[in-house]
Amino acid sequence: MGRNRSPSLIADRAASLAKWLFLLFFLIITLFPLIWLVISSFKTNLEFQTKPFSIPELWQFANYINAVSISGLHLLFLHTIVVSFASTALNILAASMAAFVISREPFRGHETVFNIVVAGILVPVIALMVPYFRLISGLGLYDTLFGLIITYAAVSIPVSVFLIHGFMRSIPRELEEAAVIDGCSLAQRFTRVIFPLSRLGLVTAGTFVFLFSWNEFIYALLLTSSVKARTLQLGIRFFKSQFITDYTSMYAAIVLSIIPTIFVYILFHDKIIKGMTSGAVKG
Amino acid sequence: MSASRTNWKGIMLFLLPVALLYCAFFLYPLVFVFVTGCTSWNGIRAMSFTGLSNYIKLFGNGTFRLSLRNNFIWAFALAFIQVPLATITAMVLARKPRGWRFLRTVYFLPNVISQVAIAMMWMALYNAEYGILNHFLSAIGLESWTHNWLGEIGTALPAVIAQQVLYIGYFMIIILAGILSIPDSLYEAAEMDGAGVLRQELYVTLPMIRGLLVTSMTLAVAYGLRHFEATYLMTNGGPANSTSVLGLLLYKKMGALDYGQANAIGSVLVLTGGLLIIFIRRIFGRVESASETVQ
Numbered sequence: 113m114g115r116n117r118s119p120s121l122i123a124d125r126a127a128s129l130a131k132w133l134f135l136l137f138f139l140i141i142t143l144f145p146l147i148w149l150v151i152s153s154f155k156t157n158l159e160f161q162t163k164p165f166s167i168p169e170l171w172q173f174a175n176y177i178n179a180v181s182i183s184g185l186h187l188l189f190l191h192t193i194v195v196s197f198a199s200t201a202l203n204i205l206a207a208s209m210a211a212f213v214i215s216r217e218p219f220r221g222h223e224t225v226f227n228i229v230v231a232g233i234l235v236p237v238i239a240l241m242v243p244y245f246r247l248i249s250g251l252g253l254y255d256t257l258f259g260l261i262i263t264y265a266a267v268s269i270p271v272s273v274f275l276i277h278g279f280m281r282s283i284p285r286e287l288e289e290a291a292v293i294d295g296c297s298l299a300q301r302f303t304r305v306i307f308p309l310s311r312l313g314l315v316t317a318g319t320f321v322f323l324f325s326w327n328e329f330i331y332a333l334l335l336t337s338s339v340k341a342r343t344l345q346l347g348i349r350f351f352k353s354q355f356i357t358d359y360t361s362m363y364a365a366i367v368l369s370i371i372p373t374i375f376v377y378i379l380f381h382d383k384i385i386k387g388m389t390s391g392a393v394k395g
Numbered sequence: 396m397s398a399s400r401t402n403w404k405g406i407m408l409f410l411l412p413v414a415l416l417y418c419a420f421f422l423y424p425l426v427f428v429f430v431t432g433c434t435s436w437n438g439i440r441a442m443s444f445t446g447l448s449n450y451i452k453l454f455g456n457g458t459f460r461l462s463l464r465n466n467f468i469w470a471f472a473l474a475f476i477q478v479p480l481a482t483i484t485a486m487v488l489a490r491k492p493r494g495w496r497f498l499r500t501v502y503f504l505p506n507v508i509s510q511v512a513i514a515m516m517w518m519a520l521y522n523a524e525y526g527i528l529n530h531f532l533s534a535i536g537l538e539s540w541t542h543n544w545l546g547e548i549g550t551a552l553p554a555v556i557a558q559q560v561l562y563i564g565y566f567m568i569i570i571l572a573g574i575l576s577i578p579d580s581l582y583e584a585a586e587m588d589g590a591g592v593l594r595q596e597l598y599v600t601l602p603m604i605r606g607l608l609v610t611s612m613t614l615a616v617a618y619g620l621r622h623f624e625a626t627y628l629m630t631n632g633g634p635a636n637s638t639s640v641l642g643l644l645l646y647k648k649m650g651a652l653d654y655g656q657a658n659a660i661g662s663v664l665v666l667t668g669g670l671l672i673i674f675i676r677r678i679f680g681r682v683e684s685a686s687e688t689v690q
Binding site: 127131132134135138139141142143145146148149152160161164165205206207209210212213214217219220225228229232234235236237238239240241242243244245246247262263265266267269270273297298299302323326327329330334344345348349351352359362363366369370373374376377381384385388389 | 620
């Protein structure tokens with residue numbers, strides 16, 4: 113890549129320094145608050161308030177035990193895991209079925225169907241609070257995990273249809289032809305050929321839906337009222353009143369709530385990046 | 396597969412789940428919001444049609460105008476501060492300095508963490524008594540610069556916006572991918588013509604990624620209008636409504652069972668979003684055709 117040559121050495125040095133300072137600034141902005149949060153979660157409350165920059169004198173693992181016992185964190189975790197996995201599964205199943213016929217069975221009007229569904233990406237779903245509340249209440253799903261599952265699955269339909277469609281369209285025809293000659297029906301072609309071949313695309317879309325569902329807050333706030341359907345994100349909001357002055361245990365609870373998403377990110381970051389990129393290039 | 400016989404029954408069956416979910420969660424709600432935005436309704440009594448009176452009432456309401464203004468400030472900050480910072484970062488990383496893959500991964504990290512966790516984290520950083528920002532300013536002798544960041548009218552809105560704008564990872568990823576797909580030969584040709592790094596970025600990179608920048612700015616505007624979580628958690632619109640945004644106002648009107656007004660706000664959100672997106676595309680579309688005529 114012959115992109116990095118500059119005529120003057122001094123100007124080169126200065127530019128290089130400016131470049132690294134710039135990159136360092138965003139590295140600090142990104143990582144420092146997180147590291148500070150983790151370190152604070154191991155301090156005593158007194159230490160946290162008087163010595164905000166220090167490393168804890170004694171690492172307080174008790175904060176983490178407090179976090180679980182005070183907030184019932186294990187239940188919040190369980191709810192969030194159920195909601196995230198179920199909404200992802202429902203979303204991917206529905207979206208891949210639609211994406212399959214739109215991309216591989218080009219019926220008349222398939223482009224219109226695709227455009228209408230994908231246009232949903234631009235709808236500010238936050239504006240639809242009242243209808244969602246009415247709909248979920250009307251279905252008798254208010255304050256239930258299933259109400260959240262169906263909402264999250266539905267709201268993520270446009271983006272996952274978009275991602276899966278793009279992926280399925282790139283599968284070579286030849287791979288399907290043998291199945292057609294063998295007399296496979298539409299459903300068999302989907303379950304035996306295209307669905308397994310799309311695994312990579314499905315994982316990319318699934319990661320998006322999973323992270324969205326895990327982190328979603330507004331509709332959890334709107335569609336639930338009690339602990340029986342409370343998710344982690346909603347729980348964190350209530351931590352403040354539960355912990356009152358025990359800040360550091362609260363930070364322990366927050367750290368625990370973000371560990372799974374960071375774990376998913378480390379596992380799938382190349383797929384996330386690929387998915388975002390394919391989404392943006394089409395725009 | 397055969398063009399002559401389309402398997403409509405099968406196709407319909409495969410489209411059914413998405414069709415149901417899409418109609419229930421997109422089409423019907425959009426119609427519902429626009430229709431009920433023209434009614435007086437509390438969710439219990441029958442609704443009565445009131446035409447545009449909800450909108451007239453809203454635009455006469457100071458909090459609504461402030462919220463709308465704040466949404467525009469959000470959109471502006473994301474589109475004209477966050478996107479340019481992300482673009483510069485992407486340009487630097489595209490030249491593959493040591494550790495660029497690591498930096499790319501880390502810069503994006505905040506985008507996978509929930510808004511709630513991030514908001515709680517920054518509330519602690521901004522806290523007037525034990526917050527690290529004030530401690531830091533005092534430590535370097537700038538005690539006069541300390542503030543009750545989220546509690547003062549002058550600093551609350553910039554503070555809430557800053558903790559989002561400085562997380563550039565999302566747009567950086569999009570733009571970086573665009574820059575990396577530009578053929579090297581264009582840069583080599585520019586270098587042969589004597590163009591330095593800066594000129595290469597200005598005359599090769601920028602024109603090549605214009606489409607991506609429009610996409611990024613469109614998304615930024617959309618996010619600016621949708622913004623809710625950080626404000627709800629960090630200030631709940633205060634002090635004195637100075638940080639309020641439309642989403643929050645909608646939520647509050649809904650809580651007060653004023654569904655007519657709530658949905659009128661929803662309609663404003665949908666319409667403003669649509670109009671701004673068209674507006675951005677038009678401006679940049681014109682720039683594009685103008686540059687084509689120059690060439």
